[in-house]
Amino acid sequence: MDGAEGSGGVEVGTDTDFPRGASIRRQEARPGRLHHRTGAGPVRSLALSASEGFRLTPRLRSGLVGDLLVNHITARPTRVRYLVVAALCIAAGIAYIQRNSYGGADTTITKELGLTEGQRGNAASLFFLSYALLQVPSGWLAQRLGPRRTLACIAAGWSIALAICAAAVSPTTLIDGRLLMGVMQAGIFPCSTLILASWLPDTQRGTAAALLNSSMLIGGALSSNLTGLLIAPLGWRGLFLAFAAPGLIWAFLFAVWFRNRPADHPGVNSAELDVIEASRSAAEKIAAVSPPAAWTALLFSGALYCICLQQFFRSGANRFFDNWFATYLQEGRGLDRSFANQLASLPQWAGVVGGLVGGVLSDYLLIRTGSRRIARQALAIASLVVCLILYGAAYVIPNATLATFTASAGFFIFCFSAPCAYAVTMDMGGRNLGVIFGAMNMLGNFGAVFFVWLAPLLTGRYGGDWTPTLILFAAMHVVALVFWLPLNPNGVIGERIPESKE
Incomplete structure (x- = not known):
C-alpha cells in the first residue's frame, strides 16, 4: 500500500477503493467503527465522513485490502431494558401483596377495631373505587411529570398508606388508609405501560405485558401465603409494616437508577438503542x-x-x-x-x-x-x-x-x-x-x-x-x-x- 505518514495521518491510495485524500487517524478502537492493524503496530480506526463519499466495496467488505486488515466490530446490545421490565414486575408484585393483605387480616382487624359490616365493606371496596376513578388522572400526571418521578412517588405513597393502616386505632383511619392506597396504586400500570412503550421494541411488548400480568397474580398468591405465615408472630400491624418496607426501598432505588428515556441511561449503549427503535x-x-x-x-x-x-x-x-x-x-x-x-x-x-x-x-x-x-x-x-x-x-x-x-x-x-x-x-x-x-x-x-x-x-x-x-x-x-x-x-x-x- 502506498502512503506516507505525516501529521495529518496516512494517505490511502485510490487502488484501495477509498476516496483520494481520506485519512486514517490514530485512536482507540471503538465498537461500530472500521479498524485496521498494520503489522505489529497499534490498532487504528478509519475516520471517514459520509461527505467524502466513502462506501464499502466488495473488496473492502472481504476484510483484506493489500496489507490493510479491516474488521467491522459490532457492539453487542446491552440488556438494561430487561432490568427495567424486571423492576416493573417487582413493583407489581409488591403492589398486589400490599393491596391483598387486608383480605387475609380482615377477621383479625374487624375483631380488634370493632368494625361494623358496613365499615368492613368500605375498607375493602373503597380501595377499588378510588383505584378505578384515578386511572385517567394518574395516566395524565405520568405524561406530564414523566413515569420515573410519578412511579417512584406513588410507590412510596401506597407503602405509606399501608403503614397508616397499620397505625389505625379507629375504623375511620383504616378506611382512609385504604382509600389513599387506591389513589396511589391507580398510577402503577399507566406508568408501567409508558415505560414499556419507551423501552421496548413492539416485538417484545406482548411478552413484557404478560410478565407484568403474571407478577400481579403471583403477588396476590404470595400475599395469602405470607399473611398465613406471618400474621401470628407479627400481628396484623407488624405484618402491614413488613409489607410496606419493600415498597419504600423499591421507590428509592427506582428513582435513583431509572431514566425515562433509554438514551439518557448510562448503562444503555447505542446497539441497544438501535434494537429498541428498530421495529417501531x-x-x-x-x-x-x-x-x-x-x-x-x-x-x-x-x-x-x-x-x-x-x-x-x-x-x-x-x-x-x-x-x-x-x-x-x-x-x-x-x-x-x-x-x-x-x-x-x-x-x-x-x-x-x-x-x-x-x-x-x-x-x-x-x-x-x-x-x-x-x-x-x-x-x-x-x-x-x-x-x-x-x-x-x-x-x-x-x-x-x-x-x-x-x-x-x-x-x-x-x-x-x-x-x-x-x-x-x-x-x-x-x-x-x-x-x-x-x-x-x-x-x-x-x-x-x-x-x-x-x-x-x-x-x-x-x-x-x-x-x-x-x-x-x-x-x-x-x-x-x-x-x-x-x-x-x-x-x-x-x-x-x-x-x-x-
Missing part, C-alpha cells in the same frame, strides 16, 4: 415527537372505545374465577368448602402460565408476520372463541373435578387475550398512552365491579340456580369479542397519521 412503525415514530392529541380527538376515536369496552367485558368476566368460582363449586356442584377452594385455585395458576404463553406467542407472531392484526387482534379473538368452547364443554361435564380442569384449560387460553390488550395500548398510545391505558384500565375495573355485584343478585333471584350467572359470564366474553372485531391495531389513537392496511 412510522406512525409511532411520528407520534413520539408530536404533542399529545387533543381530548376531543381521543373522545371521538372509535379505536379507543373498542379498546375500553372489550376491557370492560373481558375483565368483568374474568372476575368469575377469582371471586365466585369457589362458591359456584360449593353451591352449584355440591362440593365441600375445602375441596372447592383447592379446585378453585387451578384456573388462577392456569392463568399465570396462559398469560405468559400468550404474550410470547403474540410477539412471535408479530416477528414472523409483521402484522399487528394477526399478532394482537386475531390472537385475542381466537383466544376468546376457543375459551368459550371449552367453558361450554365444562358446563355439561357432570364430574366437578374434570369440569374444573376443562374450565382451567379455557382460562389458560382466555389469558392469551390479556397481553394482546396491553400491547395494543402500547402500540397505539403514542404521546397519549398514559391517558389511554388509564381509560382502558378504569373501564376494566368498572366491569369487574359490575360482574361481582350482579352475579350474586342473579343467583339469589333464581333461587340459587347458577345458570343465569354462567350465561352472563359467557355473554360478556361474546361482547368483548365483538368489540375486538372492528379494532384496527395499526396507527396511533387520536393522531392524524395514515394507518397501515395490514
Whole structure:
C-alpha cells in the first residue's frame, strides 16, 4: 500500500477503493467503527465522513485490502431494558401483596377495631373505587411529570398508606388508609405501560405485558401465603409494616437508577438503542415527537372505545374465577368448602402460565408476520372463541373435578387475550398512552365491579340456580369479542397519521 505518514495521518491510495485524500487517524478502537492493524503496530480506526463519499466495496467488505486488515466490530446490545421490565414486575408484585393483605387480616382487624359490616365493606371496596376513578388522572400526571418521578412517588405513597393502616386505632383511619392506597396504586400500570412503550421494541411488548400480568397474580398468591405465615408472630400491624418496607426501598432505588428515556441511561449503549427503535412503525415514530392529541380527538376515536369496552367485558368476566368460582363449586356442584377452594385455585395458576404463553406467542407472531392484526387482534379473538368452547364443554361435564380442569384449560387460553390488550395500548398510545391505558384500565375495573355485584343478585333471584350467572359470564366474553372485531391495531389513537392496511 502506498502512503506516507505525516501529521495529518496516512494517505490511502485510490487502488484501495477509498476516496483520494481520506485519512486514517490514530485512536482507540471503538465498537461500530472500521479498524485496521498494520503489522505489529497499534490498532487504528478509519475516520471517514459520509461527505467524502466513502462506501464499502466488495473488496473492502472481504476484510483484506493489500496489507490493510479491516474488521467491522459490532457492539453487542446491552440488556438494561430487561432490568427495567424486571423492576416493573417487582413493583407489581409488591403492589398486589400490599393491596391483598387486608383480605387475609380482615377477621383479625374487624375483631380488634370493632368494625361494623358496613365499615368492613368500605375498607375493602373503597380501595377499588378510588383505584378505578384515578386511572385517567394518574395516566395524565405520568405524561406530564414523566413515569420515573410519578412511579417512584406513588410507590412510596401506597407503602405509606399501608403503614397508616397499620397505625389505625379507629375504623375511620383504616378506611382512609385504604382509600389513599387506591389513589396511589391507580398510577402503577399507566406508568408501567409508558415505560414499556419507551423501552421496548413492539416485538417484545406482548411478552413484557404478560410478565407484568403474571407478577400481579403471583403477588396476590404470595400475599395469602405470607399473611398465613406471618400474621401470628407479627400481628396484623407488624405484618402491614413488613409489607410496606419493600415498597419504600423499591421507590428509592427506582428513582435513583431509572431514566425515562433509554438514551439518557448510562448503562444503555447505542446497539441497544438501535434494537429498541428498530421495529417501531412510522406512525409511532411520528407520534413520539408530536404533542399529545387533543381530548376531543381521543373522545371521538372509535379505536379507543373498542379498546375500553372489550376491557370492560373481558375483565368483568374474568372476575368469575377469582371471586365466585369457589362458591359456584360449593353451591352449584355440591362440593365441600375445602375441596372447592383447592379446585378453585387451578384456573388462577392456569392463568399465570396462559398469560405468559400468550404474550410470547403474540410477539412471535408479530416477528414472523409483521402484522399487528394477526399478532394482537386475531390472537385475542381466537383466544376468546376457543375459551368459550371449552367453558361450554365444562358446563355439561357432570364430574366437578374434570369440569374444573376443562374450565382451567379455557382460562389458560382466555389469558392469551390479556397481553394482546396491553400491547395494543402500547402500540397505539403514542404521546397519549398514559391517558389511554388509564381509560382502558378504569373501564376494566368498572366491569369487574359490575360482574361481582350482579352475579350474586342473579343467583339469589333464581333461587340459587347458577345458570343465569354462567350465561352472563359467557355473554360478556361474546361482547368483548365483538368489540375486538372492528379494532384496527395499526396507527396511533387520536393522531392524524395514515394507518397501515395490514
